[in-house]
Amino acid sequence: MSSQSRGSQPAPLLLVINRFDDEFGEYHRFVPDGTHRLAYLTTPDGLPPLDLDGAVETIVVDDLGYDTLLAAARLVADKHGPLAGIVGLSEFDLLTAAQLRQALAVPGWSTDHVLRFRDKAVMKEWIQRAGVRAPRFLELTPDSTALTITEQLGLPLILKPRDGAASRGVVLARTQRELTAALAGIGPEEGYEAEEFVEGAIHHVDGIRRGGRFHFVTVSEYVNTCLEYTEGTPLGSVLLDPGPLREKLTAFTAECLDALELRDGPFHLEVIVTATGVPVFLEVGLRPGGAGVPFLHRDLFGIDLFEEAFRTSIGLPPRSTEDELPTGAGGWLVFPEPRPWPQRVVERNSLVDVVPEVYAEALPAPGHLFDGEGGYDHAGGRFLFRGTDQAAVRRALLEAIARYRLEVEVPTSVDR
Secondary structure, three states, X not given: OOOOOEOOEOOOEEEEEEOOOOHHHOHHHOOOOOOOEEEXXXXXXXXXXXXXXXXXXXXXXXXXOHHXXXXXXXXXXXXXXXXXXXXXXXXXXXXXXXXXXXXXXXXOOXXXXXXXXXXXXXXXXXXXXXXXXXXOEEEOOOOOOHHHHHHHHOOOEEEEEOOOOOOOOOEEEOOHHHHHHHHHOOOOOOOEEEEEOOOOEEEEEEXXXXXXXXXXXXXXXXXXXXXXXXXXXXXXXXXXXXXHHHHHHHHHHHHHHHHOOOOOEEEEEEEEXXXXXXXXXXXXXXXOOOOOHHHHHHHHHOOXXXXXXXXXXXXXXXOOOOEOOOOOOEEEEEEOOOOOOOEEEEEXXXXXXOOOOEEEEEOOOOOOEEOOOOOOOOOOEEEEEEOOOHHHHHHHHHHHHHHOOEEEEOOOOOOX
């Protein structure tokens, strides 16, 4: 059956907002057998993974902002027929996709729903209203001062962009002086919040919800933190073994998702476990986790989190079988781009066959230029681990941190 028609009727038309330059942009894999037509709005960097021959339309744009995309989305709808769905899987495209749905009367997640997962103040309001433990917080205003903030939250505390991701722009202020300096660097137009600093081990919970219950879920503990990664420290995580902690955090995640009214969709939730074992909500995304999360889940459990996220976002049934609490020992590790930027790769060493638990790696090529924009995807090195249990994988991650060597040099002015 052709993707252009199903009998005498054209197949439903999906509009995809794409910024991925890797396999996560292979959307044609997510709707096989010609069940849907696909049209793309993409940046130039996002072209390589797209099925251009199979698309009804591909429009390349300079940016993926709402104002840029609205006219292009109207063009696609007018030219090829009404849109059955609009998909934006990236953290940075979720709200834009919802705004386009609203403007074009397309079914799917509303802007109000998406804001619960994009605006950190809104999400904590929903969480706390349901009686779930979360950090105390304040929305910053032009009148906010270090004194007024600490009077309500104390020290230390965290400053975060309300719509940020990957700890970009996050500041840990331990003293009044650090807080004053951080506030001075925030423009009045930037939406920020302050929240109390909760001490404890940070975990992430990843999966897919269907019909208000878990279709698939795993729990992992971070090795180092996302904030430390932005400061130059390697970041990793290890899947938890079956046991009371995994069960407790799975149940806590269900409470959080119920509070946010997420019945169907992907999630990447972060939770702090205090020294006394109390789980505290940190934040949640309406998307699969980044860094090594999707690769590890595909390799260990055979689930494509991006495919399932795509399908839930437009109301299609899952393609994977239900596996609420899968068993498997593994983890991932990513090294940040070396500083100061720019830096050029001279040499790096493989860890495959050096650390036995490392089964895959993605290394920057010699000559690659680090410019501070690589994030988790184009990093200083990424490694995936399999092991016998949680403790063995954690030891392997620490060994990998000790053994990996990335040699770089500052490029000359001619090289830039």
